[in-house]
Amino acid sequence: MPPRGDSRGGPRGAGPGRGTPRGASLARGGGRGGATTRLAHHAIPSSHITTVGVKRPGYGTGGRPLPIFVNSFVTSIPEDIIHHYDVISPSEKTLPARLNMDLIKALQLDVAPAIFTPPGVYDGRKNLFAARELPFGDGTNTKEFDVSLSSNRVNVGGRGPKVYKIRLTKVAEINPEVLKRFIAGDQSHDNTVLTAITVSSYLRSQLSPANDNISGKALNVVIRMEPTMKYPFNVRSFFTNRETKDIGSGLQLWRGYFQSVRPASGRMLINVDISTGTMYKAGPLLGLCLEFLNRSEPNALATSRGFPDRERLRLQRFISGIRVITKQPGADGTIQQTPRVIKKLSTAGANALNFTMREGGSMSVADYFHKTQNQKLKFPDVICVEVGSGALIPLELCIVPPGQIMRKQVPPEKTKDVLEFATKRPKDRLASIVDGLAVLAYGQSEYVRQFGMHVDSSGPLKVQARVLKPPVLRYGAGSKQPTIRFFRPAEVTGWCIIVYEQHRRFGESAAQDMIAGLTASFRDVGIRFPANYTPLVKWENGQGRIEDQLRTAGGDVNRRHGKPPNLLVVVLPEGGNDIYTAVKHFGDITMGVATQCLKSSKCFRAKPQYYANVSLK
Template identity: 75%
Template sequence: MPPRGDTRGGPRGFGGPARGGRGGATRGGPPAHVTTSSHITTVGVKRPEFGTAGRPLPIFVNSFVTTIPEGIIHHYDGMSILSSIVTCIDLLFTTISPVVISPSEKTLPARLNMDLIKELQSSVAPQIFTPPVVYDGRKNIFAARELPFGDAITKEFDVSLGGIRPDTGGRGPKVYKIRLTKVAEINPEVLRRFIAGDQSHDNTVLTAITALNVVIRMEPTMKYPFNVRSFFTNRETKDIGSGLQLWRGYFQSVRPASGRMLINIDISTGTMYKAGPLLNLCLDFFGKADPASLEPRKGFPDRERLRLQRFISGIRVLTTHPGPDGTVQQTPRVVKKLSSAGANALTFTMREGGTMSVAEYFQRTQNRKLQFPFVICVEVGSGALIPLELCTVPPGQIMRKQVPPEKTKDVLDFATKKPRDRLQSIKDGLAVLAYGQSEYVRQFGMHVNSTGPLQVQARVLNPPVLRYGAGSKQPTIKPSNGSWNMVDKRFFRPAEITGWVVIVYEQQRRFGENNAQSMIAGLTASLQDVGIRLPQNYTPLVKWENGQGRIEDQLRAAGGEVNARYGKPPNLVVVILPEGGNDIYTAVKHFGDITMGVATQCMKAQKCKSAKPQYYANVSLKINVKLGGINTVPDPSSVSVLTDPHNPTIVMGADVIHPAPGSDGRPSFTALVANVDSDTAKYIACSRVQTSRQEMIEDLEEMSKHVLSKYVGYRQHIEKKAPGAAAPKRIIFYRDGVSEGQFKQVLEKELPLLKKACDDLNINAKITIIVVGKRHHVRFFPQNERDGDRSGNCQAGTVVDRDVSHPTEFDFYLQSHGGLLGTSRPAHYSILYDENNFTADALQSLSFALCHVYARSTRSVSIPAPVYYADIVCSRAKNHYDPQGTLNFSDSATQVEGSQADNSLDAFRRGFKPLHPKQALLMYFS
């Protein structure tokens, strides 16, 4: 498990004893076969026991056992790397201004830092740095011996890279001052105690794990492009156009487990800028070949220039210059922005007076006549303007911006590998990682078992029995490898369509009357097959509309026509979309969810033209729950935890999504989803807007009160429970999107808000908090083909809570879905708080069952349905804004800074509109 950001404290009680008469912080002492010492403190719940349910199955996991170093590790703070001589002169500047850049003013790139430390060890002070130290690229340096600084704990070094630079007027290269300060000694014994369950996860453990990660990553990061925990090689690449190339990479992370230290290894994908002339990259971005397309005089639009600028800003380029000795030298520069005029139209004032264009400058000073003088220039970090044709993009530069949506499929195709092929790639990666040949790994005394991946004992859980409605030939069904079908089955509670209308936004010549009637017939047949009631002798109104018009007015007018014809407005609006109709979709959802409170169902015209009954059956799943129906429920015998009449249970799912990197001024969105029925199949949702990139949910108290009130009201008024029996006695809170370093914040900030909501409503419920993690690299692989499913993955229900799990805390990995493409990812469940005293088997079977009640499919999904719904609700938050408004959600929106960003966030808060009251008890998000 990756290191946590906080020292573990004492028991987890907040505000006195837990409700229900028992302290929910530490769960008492674990059974004898879980060897956690009683004095150990944890952030999450101590493991109560291991699970036993299910069929045993040996599998492979992509982890490799490593030894723990024997000797003391010496920790140095190397963050004080600063440039002592920085010359601001550049091609078009006429003055020299030496300045000192401090770390607080400028953070140097990690790659530059690595190069400086390499130069320091090999050339500047090899007598001090033999054997070599390891460095994380930022501030941490670890040494296998104490560095000979004499009596001092701090030592400074001057380091420079390269020789005389032509752009410094012959003054020589930049000199960087590196100050190292010894901060600690790490005894690896703390790791041995930690994995044995005899040591709390404090800062010493955190730092020791960090040190081992830096050790194993040092060799590849010195050789290859790297990104935090992955590095990438050009052994396997794919050109995907738009100036981008994909490289295969390898992820590695040291993780403590029960009784051993492991290195988790996986393959990863890096998106790189295409190497070569910068001009070619810019042309490739637009899919063009003629440089004239980048000439402002020939109509190169400003909006396209800004789109290209967003793409290449921050990229490192090389420019060539004649050296004083006649040789050609290269200088690295960072692109800041693009000029609005061509090189021959951009002029600057000379130091001696007069003006000169950029094109003339290069002709006169370097005898370089530009081949494309009308093409725009780049402005680099120092302010210099350089023609595109004189810049070269070096290979191996990671593109750290969001991948363009149209390239997502290419990335997925490259990243997707069948389990057997993925495992083989991981094994092959061991040769690239070459732990045995790494002088760093050897110096620290680590030995990695590279003979093969770890073999662990998994269990395959029994799936829940699902119950369908009256009239089904098969009222209950047991899924097979996470899959089942709707043949001869009716929904558990079918909804009723009292009136509907069809609005087509595809051109009538492409989707005509015959297409519309065929779609209506197919959809009607599927709706009737599953039990949804439709009005007798009712012909839905069909209208063709222009997607460039005001969508809301068009929908409102169509509803008015239906009302005039049949005497009542429709309760379902079916919309047929053209390709690329995302803006229309957003406007339709805003109309249905926010403005009018009516169910809407969008379908693509192209899908409908060739649709088979299965397509409309899947659409029926969504329509039924949007209208208040229930598709299926888990049989009470399968999930006694949820259906115990003496302990009514509400299951919540919570999530936060953040804006894309670089999208300053845009907010984060939060969502809370919860069931309101006794069968945990009917869910409601609420969402909010909050401070950008803040992970903890600000409005959790208000949101919790909303869903708790709806739960109580539904059970009283719909299920006719007595007032005293309507409130929940158990709350199971699944939290998505939280990193392991933020677990403590969930307990300190979100748990009190949830408890406060209960107190305000006089609800005395015991709370269990479970974090569901998806962003990890643990993968399961069947040892034999016969043990896998048709995709080669482990079967749905494969659970592991030994061998790769946390040494002391209650967690498990569960692969709850059947495989389709590539290698399935199990979800990682960490139990942070548990007043309900659940067993491992109870929480594992409960979580597996909740993966089967996702209303939109007849397959189990990878995470519990309420968590999945919360993720969807977050993503749909833009539907809460007026589609005709000025707030921009597109990836091409201009970015803002500082106070502008604050004002923009305020605008997003003001513009966020609440859900229509009619949708409050409906699964509008399905």
């Protein structure tokens, strides 16, 4: 058992980790007592269909016909009633969506397979759909189950697996016939239609935004169920390692897929698109930390050897929330423990962290692992991670499992890599979508089959489009080549440029080109500024105090031109978000002066249109 971060009672174990992906869980309020829930039968009562939406009068004929492929696939609509169940875990707090999915999977396959044959589909939260009414027995609509996740992993403290209570209550029956009538133009758009769409999507996608109501999930849940059980997922997409890119700093990009069931005229479609997920790199946690900090020597993470607290906190923000597994030697080799979630980093190394044993006396974390688990640390000076239970584990003993989505903001210096990976030409994008059909596996999905859905995965839908003749635009007073000017342009009484990019990357020549581009754009759009005005240009260090540097630049302008500037133009390096924030705080809050930040990479050989957009700001 790893030692805890405090000195209470020596080394105590942690419960099962609360790993990512996070999200709402099946542990939400509701279902007090044993009250019977009245079912909502979504039949087709003709009495409630009083009007039908106005149909379009016809299709347009203008323009040039053009056949195109769209990223959609035709699907059929289920024939039979779909049964909707509310899922509640009365004794649990909010659990991660992935854990909820694993619990429902264990319930259907291991705990009560006779009831869940064929298995239902689940959204990771509160809703489960079944293709038949679940035989709870005794004529009741509610049944409670005890579910545990059995595995060959070591359970902390040698205790038995944790038991979760799950209660299912039938709440509705959904008739897909209303959806058929809707797409045929014979049914109004109401909640019964939305509910049917939800079931299809539900089968497709299993996890929906928190503000979605039950309507609109059904068909989507059906088609998302299969990939959600196999791959990492978030609210809208799931991700595979079929197409990846290593972008450094301990991060990888994975290609993902988004899918949604949409009604169309006379048919139902599944819209499919690609997405991008940012993942933590799998492998030793120590290596991940070193890559993030751009270090190569493990002892660089030892506070006793000069590891700065600022860097430790930056690393802590990056890895907090990651699930890790630990290695323990056993009789049959290395055994992996239950995943645990990193809470924070220790302020000292494993050999300097002491805790009180239950039997009395104290022991360091490094000695504990050496004496009790025969694991002598290679880097005892390196800091430890503290997991949710308070247990302290050396970095070198932690492994990061694959497929963990980073839910924090992508580092600014990696934004360009993400955009390059996510951006594809239309032809390549459609090819990637078609290739992804093997992952979506509509034809092989038992969930899609059992609900009676049939997806035409032979190829994307081909439709007839029209290229319309572009309208004629006229600017100004009939001018053919006008200069568009602002209606009420501002006046620049004084300005200066502060450059935070390195001088060798953005030198005098680049600065003068930028000044020429800006002044020409100012003049074109009507912004007034002093004639023969040479703005001050200063190069500053972004590690310094930004506020003092900007204040000094303003004072220099005041001494040179007799009045302070009312515009500060700041050139930022890649990853200069902290500088940007400080500049805006100084301009908007401290001094009340206009500031305009430009990326140095955008200023090189910038076109007039770029400076025109800057002038508009």
